[in-house]
Amino acid sequence: MTETIATTDASPMGRPLRRKEDARLLHGQTNWTENIQLPGTLHMAILRSPMAHAKITHLDISAALERPHVVAAFSAKELGDLNGSVPCVWPVTDDIQMPAFPALAVDKVVHVGDCVAVVLATDKYAAADALDAIEVDYEPLPAVVDMEAAIQPGSPSVHDAADGSHGTNVCYTFPLQPQGPGAYEAAVAAAGDNAVVVKRRFINQRIIAGAMEPRAVVASPMGMSNEMTIWSATQIPHILRVLLALVTGLPENSLRVIAPDVGGGFGGKLQIYREEILAVQIARKLGRPVKWVETRSEDMVATHHGRDQIQQIEIAATKDGKFIGLKVEILANMGAYLQIITPGTPLLGMFMYPGIYKMDVYDFNCIGVFTNTTPTDAVRGAGRPEATFAIERIVDELAVELNMDPMALRKMNWITHEEFPYTTSAGLTYDTGNYEAATAKALDLFGYDALRAEQEQRRASGDPVQLGIGISTFTEMCGLAPSRTLGALKYVAGGWEHCTIRALPTGKIELITGTSPHGQGHETAWSQIASSILGVPVDDIEVVHGDTGRAPYGMDTYGSRSLAVGGQAIKKAAERLVEKARIIAAHQLECSGDDLEFVQGEFRVKGDPAKSQPLAAVAFEAFSAHNLPDGVEPTLQAEATVDPDDFSYPHGTHLCAIEVDTETGKATIRTYVAVDDVGVQVNPLIVEGQVHGGVACGIAQALYESVEYDKDGNLLTASLADYLIPSAVDLPSFTTDRTVTPSTTNSLGTKGVGEAGAIASPPAVINAVVDALRHLGVNDVRMPASPENVWRAIQVAQGGAK
């Protein structure tokens, strides 16, 4: 039977409740992986390659064993069969090149930071000190750093071919031509003289995830029975358990993975890392707990990086501004090895280059390229920020070419709200959206016309500080999700999510989720969803997560999926629990289940509200089982596993006004407006936090952050003194608002929010910087728009030889 579960004014859905996990976190009542102290623990330190590319000609760990407090040391040789291979679960093409990825390098190193040997000691200082005693000789090989050079014939290769001959640095080539090969060129040709084509080469630079808590792992073979317990600062305890079983050969049913408090991930902890494999294998071999905690310096070289694409993008439109099509060719830097979804990460963006726009043809090609650099993988947005940057930047360039206002050009080409559901030229069907409404609200908050007037005035007066306006009308696909679609893309796993809800005899609720929060506020938001259905106070709901022993089913947290997918599982499980409770309550109240309504946490007989039974009483009856209806089993719990039919498509309009000091090149954001449409909001305060953090993340990419290597593959941004992460002081106050267009493919009407700000903001900022300098002849500024990059762009445009 289908019945809308009645909610009341007391429903916590949509309320900006403060996060109930915060008091504990802020008072230090926390349990980070580094805090796990087990008797007999051995601390692992890792010797990492100082060379980007070299043969290991000599490696001897024996002297390290003589150092005080050292218990063991291993190179690949000593580890033997336990030196597992780090897995990649997304072989995107049949002919993808998937090189061996041993946990400890065997005979050559391929990036600075590559793992060469480990020392195990009874304290972490002794372990670190003993690394000095390991003897290694390297024979340097030419390093491959530049992607365009890497794919030229004759380039040194990062990996030999499978047969030992000279390899290629092309990992894979992935085309997407929904209208068929040559369709783009044909459409442009058909438009003849009426076609305007704009081409650009954009560089979406490499960045780090930069979580506040570095990675950490503790592997203990001291569990109950044969259990190996692994605590890890990970986003993906469930996936990690499956993969560790596959890699190590340990039975999956003897592995328990716990993600305790995890201090941020941003994609960097969506991974199975070699340190995790090493900790498990060595704990297994030595029979003692093994602990490894990453230093910040290691985080810079050994936690996967993100982005790093060179994009050749071409847009065609008619002279009056109607888009014809888009052609995109990207080089995507894989780094030196393929980590969990390295090859698939740029392809998460391939459907999104057309953005919110209608066009007839779309032509995409991606070449994955190996280089002697830290592997790349998902970092907040994962493929979609790169796509959004490209389309939103080139729409501005096209507007200049057509002499049109950039917003007017967008309005002419975007999908209007009446046109949903809409199947794009890339082949995705967006369920819903209202770009007009979000844009109207953003323009209203921004004061677009006044800022344009000020821009004119500053240009006219020759003010050294010029003003620019940048637009980003973005959408994204998130909520990873549909298992069949992921399978069709050759992703090994599915995208479902699970929830179990237990009504305990004392009336408390245990909500077991397969999502794995690391700062998102799931404990509060999930309680709000369940509370709205069960009528139980938010504080009476305990959310259990991040432990495969207590929450055995789940696909974890990444890709803005937790609410979009996990939220639906909560709803379904809660509704199922109410239905079982209804049967028991009807028996207790001596009526038919159809005669009951469930309001504010109690079953009431319709028309006779004095006769009622609260859920807690039903739960106690299910526990005592003294008087259950025939055929009803004791206990009151329900579970649900949801596999959505489609992705989630949040959208929004971000506007940035920036002041650019043309003398120093410094860009300072004056106004930033973000109007996002993430569908129904469970907790607007948490949404607000996600938008702020995401926008800050994207602004950081636009203006500050960049991983830099020298030509020999040495990491130049090896510390946070050189890799600039802005703080609150460097960022403006954001003006945010939302429009609410409920998703029609999601049972809660929700969409994802975790990545939206990071996806939307880089093009808004760079469009603003370029707009400020357009009259000086500038038509691009490389990210990050650092003072020197801005100053050089001006010098070049002004004819200076820089």
Place this chain on the structure above:
Amino acid sequence: MIPIAFDYVRPGTIDEAIAAVVAAGEDGKVISGGQSLMPVLRLRLAAPSTLIDVGSIAEMSGVTDAGDHLLIGSNTTHYAVMNDPLVKEHAPLLAQTAATVADPAIRHRGTFGGSLAHADPAGDLPTVALALEATIVAKGPNGTREIEAKDFFVDYFTSALEPDEILVSVKVPKLGKGWTTHYEKFNRTAQAWATVGVAAAVRRDNGTIAEARVALTNMGPSPVRASSVEAALTGADATVDAIAAASANAADGTRPTSDLHASAEFREHLARVLTKRAVVTAAGV
């Protein structure tokens, strides 16, 4: 933080500290606020055998009025310096600049003397010491020695301190009447070191600049005086155009490095722009 092992001593007086420094030999290292040394230890870029922590030596802290100059104990924190009434009155350039060092947490622990002794070319306070013609007071087993700021900063992270000497205090001359000052700092994030910084002190005589001092941060291995700018400013009209013309010489004789934050060429450009701004602001033009 996983530093290499070291011994640690915490003397209570300057004389005890000097004895400890002598005892530790050449591998000893003095630490006070630790805001520069601790990151170096964390990265294992330094491996001192002994840390001599002078942070609790009371006689090395505080600001006193010594007539024509202020005597600032080397342990005085940036926070204390920037808020000290004597510093604000007689060396406002120092108070203003101390407030730009890093972030509040660092300013509460980092010390004035430590910043000078560290001799980081990107440090702001050495530049101010140079512009204000301060004198560094060092004490060692052979007694007390005074070193003028222009002789103190020798090279990258190298001062004129002998290995057995401790920087105990700094004499900062009071700027007389008619002097106005400004520190123009340019960095990429609020907490970052200066890409380039310019300290300017100007004495105006009605419509002209009677006297000017300009010192540059991060334009070479040590802070430098932009002497050709100073010469050009002396007697110049106190106008934006005249100051801009004088500032065109700001990069003369500098030796800036190229790094991730700026190339040498861009630093030279910034030196000119920032010198103009610093002098214009200092002169109140």
